Structure formats: C-alpha cells, structure tokens
Amino acid sequence: MVRTGDRSRAVPGSALDSVHFALDRGSPVPLYYQLAQQLESAIEHGALAPGNLLGNEIDLSVRLGLSRPTVRQAIQNLVDKGLLVRRRGVGTQVVHSQVKRPLELSSLYDDLEAAGQGPSTHVLRNETTSATAEVAAALGIAEGAEVTALERLRRTHGQPVAFLCNYLPATLLDLPTARLESTGLYQMMRSAGISLHSARQTIGARSASAEEATLLDETEGAALLTMQRTAYDDTGRAVEYGQHIYRASRYAFDFQLLVRT
Template identity: 75%
Template structure:
C-alpha cells in the first residue's frame, strides 16, 4: 500500500504557489510529523499524479525537491524511500545528543579521538589555559538512526573530569559534565558554513566540496570558568539551527 494514500493531499489551482511546491510542502510536513515514517516507500508517480489530477512532471518535480533536501532518496530497484527528517535544533544551551534523543532519533556516537594534546593559541584563548599546556581533545562522529549527522571536535581543560571512551559512546558530553557536578550556565557561539574537505566529506557521507554548517562554541559554568570549546561540522541535509527573532521595542 502506498503510504501517501492515507494522507489528505490537496492542491489549490487558484493559488499563485506552484503546484509542485504545494505538493512538496505537504509531503515534507508528513515526513516531519511522522505520517510518512523513515523507510516508507512512496508509490508510483503516475498513480499519485492521477489521484491528485496533476501531471507526472509536476509530481516528479515535487519529489525531486525533497530528494535534494535529503528527505527522500531514490534507490535503484527499490523506489523512492523516506529517509530521516532534518533535525531542527533551537539555539539554546543543549547538546546534540540530547536534542536527537528528545526527537526520537536514536543517537549513537563513534569516538575517533580521546587524548591529551598541547593547547593551540586558539584553544588556549578559548579555555583560558596556557598556550602549549595540556588540554583534553575529543573527536566524535554523531549519528542518528545510523546515519552521520555531525563531526564534533571538543577541547576541555585538564583535570575537569574523567573522559571514558565507553561513556562517550553511550551518552553526550554535556550529560557527563553535569554528572560530574558541573553546572552549565552560558555559552558564546558562532555559526557559519564552508565546503567539506575530503576527509570531512568521507566521514559525513557527503560529496567532497559539499556545503557544511559550522559551529564554534565556548561553554561556561556558573562560576564563569570555560569548561568546553567545540568546533563542529553538520550536514545541512540532516540538520539546521532555528532562531527566534524579537522586535526591539
């Protein structure tokens, strides 16, 4: 059975919004709200076009727009399949692990590096430690439903807590910090974008040169001490940041 049969899909021919875009928006909403679940196979484009009174090229354009967003994938010999919806993360002091878990996205972690290194100028300035002094360096690949979402690089001051690789695989860094009695209070954060280098593209299952979201964050505890400096890369097809903007009175 085509899962779109259960959806109340409608297009308004009097609207200035293109028909393909109307259909794409409704399919995207169904994916985001769980009406079309990951792994679901969409039915034949011809059948969907006939049911909605649309042309096949219109339906194909709607589906292709969701393929381009990473919400659908075309698999040879299988058909068009729903993949995992994009994670929309609010801009607040929370961890990616907790956000994925709260969204029911089954987070998992590959720990790539867990070691002590010399602090670079940038890391030393962010953490308030001497340049060349010891800092703890973590590199992790965060996955949701087995798909890579983000590459996380974090530096922490020495002696802050015992960073066990097994615990880092099982949970998020902020949970470990809180478990060690550290109260996270605030952070300074910047967001940008850049092209993926070859090794980054391979880790994140993206083409070389693909656009990636970047985030740099320094997190402070309730005493004002810097407890973590992170430089993270995210797949924009799987991840976005949400802002709430207020008008100044």
C-alpha cells in the same frame, strides 16, 4: 487519513499508511507546498523512515486525491532538499531527514534523541593533550596546559551527520568513552554537577576536504556547516570549547528573530 476540504481518504499500500495529512483546498497556501511540508514533517518525526517507498507520482496522486503536477511539485521540493529520491522502476523513496536544531545551549545528542532521530556516537579520540594557543585562548588557560581532547562522529539512523571536536580542562570531569557513546557530553557535565549557563557561538560554512568527505559520507567539496562554541558555567568559567562540522544536506540551525521596538 488524508483530508482535502471536508473529504477523508485512506492511503493504503505504502509507507503513507501511518501518516495523516490535512490538506486544505480553501487555504491560500498551495496544495503542493502543504503536501511537501507535511511529508517533511513525517520524515523528521520518524513516521516515514529512510528506505520507505512512497510509490510513483501516479499512485500518489490517486491515493491523495490530488493532481499529478501537484504531487510532482511537492516531491521535487523534497528531492531538492535531499529528503527523497526518485528511483526508476521503484518509485519515490525516503533518503533521510534533515536535522533542524534550535539555536540554543543544548547537546546535539539530546536534541536528536528528543526529535526521534535515533542518535549514535562513535568516539574517534579521547585523550589528554597540550592546549594549542587557540584552545587555550578559548578556555582561558595557559598555552600548553593539559586538556581533554574529544573527537566524535555523530550519526542519525545509522548515517553520519556531524563530526565534533571538543576540548575541556583536563581536571574538569571524568569522560569514559563508553558513556560518551551512550549519552551527550552536556548530560555528563550536568551529572557531574557542572551548571551550564551561557555560550559564545559562531556559525559558518565551507567546503568539505577529502578527509572530511570520507568521514561524513559526502563528496569532496560538498557544503558543510561549521560551528565554534565556548560554553561557560554559572561561575563564568569556560568549561568546553567545540569545533564542529555538519553535513549541510542533513542539518540546519533553526531560530526565531524578534523585532526590537
């Protein structure tokens, strides 16, 4: 149902049939922004899936009881975010949702699953190797010591969203590839009795190399978010060092700031 003030209207004949809107004409928030936010929420929570057609602007304005400029502005807002695309002769189509991940010590797999994003994992590397100086410093071990090196490609709705490189002390726990492709790394650690306590994390951004662009289905030079994280257990021992890259077009960190008093 679409609610505009005290009026309800069904939205038949499109992927919007299952979506409920609450548009308040008396609110100081512009109608186009209300519509854009509610469409984005429907995409994020899977009510509107990649490939769904929303129809053209004229159809949408009639169905939603809004002016065409209002609908156009709302759609453009989501086109600019990469969530929708306009296709000539077809109309407006959902491309994918952007992952908004809370800035906390959690597994990307678990966060995606909880958000209904349909995560899947392809393990590209799972082997024992010698720790480089960088990895050794992060884990607090000797350079050259044995570590387990993991490289995984994480997808949502079949589309790549992140490339994850992780290093763990080789004797920490068993990491069978089949389990890594069916669950999150932190869930496996918790199941092994490892109690995660805290982490140090650095977030940055850079452009995609040719190899990274191919891996993530992006263009070379596209914006990527980066994250380096060292996680510690409840004894203060470093148990994991991660170097991750995310598609900026499909991924964002979401956190709350508090004012000191």
